[in-house]
Amino acid sequence: MLSTDDKNLLVTVSDLQFRFGRKEKLFDGLNIQLETGSTALLGPNGAGKSTLINLMLGLLKKQSGEISFLTEGTTLEGNTLKRQLGYLPQGDLIFPGMTALEQVRYAAWSKGIERKSATEVAERALAEVGLLEFANKRAKQLSGGQKRRLGLAMAISNGPKFLVLDEPTSSLDPEQRHIFNSLIAKLAENTLVPSSTHQVEDVIGTYDRVLLINHGRIKFEGSSSQFLQGGNPLEQYVARLSS
């Protein structure tokens, strides 16, 4: 499903400035660089994780700065970029009354897949997240975990090189979180996956890198093994947040 052999993916954020209305600046010259693989955008509620994601996707308008998506050194823009983007938002699915297959088919089509091949593409995406047997079930009949996986199937239906996830596991029980995290780890092998989360335990075994954010500022940036060095992950998290 996902594109292969794309090890040279890059997202760069340079000198990003953003504030909501007249409030204090949330991002004041933020610079980050994300590479192929999974990156946890870790931080407490209100840290700016989802805002950063929305800015990256263009759903929020930045005041200044540059956000670029690059593959093999080439910057992607417009529909070329959209075809390579997958996004799993925090919210619900679009039409609870439609079947899983219909929803994924629509997602694929809206990303530019020809309608003739949309069904096949949708079935592949559903198989990838382990939901093919529920293809003809309405979204509202699925469990919370299955709904999130359906959202993921919609996000990967176009075989994106950049897969952006916003709090993908926040409402899931431990078993479903484990399933979902395994999927993220698998998908991230050939994709650039930034994923916001406030759950420290998700970092373990799922993400390659960690970007700890608080109040719009980077508190830690490094590999997940570096992040987990030095003892209890939760204690490390709290200590770094207040550093």
Add this chain to the structure above:
Amino acid sequence: MLFNFARYRGFINYLIFEAVTSVVFWLLIPELTFVLPRIPIGNGVVRLSSSVVFAVLLIIPLIQLSRWRFTHLEVLGTRIDELRLVTLCFTAHGFLVFGILSFGFVGVFQGFFQAYVALLCFGLLGVIFKFGLHSWIMPVASFLVIMNLPRRFLKQYPVLDFFDLSSKFDQHGQVEILLGVLVVELLAIWKLPASFEN
């Protein structure tokens, strides 16, 4: 697929417009009343001005429906411009079809305004049942529809006949034809999303 979903969007846009104009009309012309429902309270029967009932009840689905907009999926998709254009076309289509139907129902519902509010109710039901939207709207929309059902249908169900529906319904022989047109239109809208090319 584009056609199907744009048609939905257009239809929903139209319903939102209907709801807005209904409330605005009511605010501008408060003396305008619909078929008056009678609600049994205590020993007697209290007649409520249904303009008030409608205005209040319409605001609820209006708030819900106004949340409808292009989703992230569509905004981040490559077909958003096509979707916007075709949605606009089908919004216009909604105006035409529902406008014509409303004119046709003028006699049945005792006025154009009442007619299109009634059609709005049917439309709401169609959208709600198809998409499984906000189950709590269902009883509201059902209530609105029942209030507007012609008396001849209610005759078979006396328990529902506590609304003061005009016997004038019976004087209009064209009601069956118009209802038929409405049903066909709603069925078309209902079935379209399921008709993806396979």
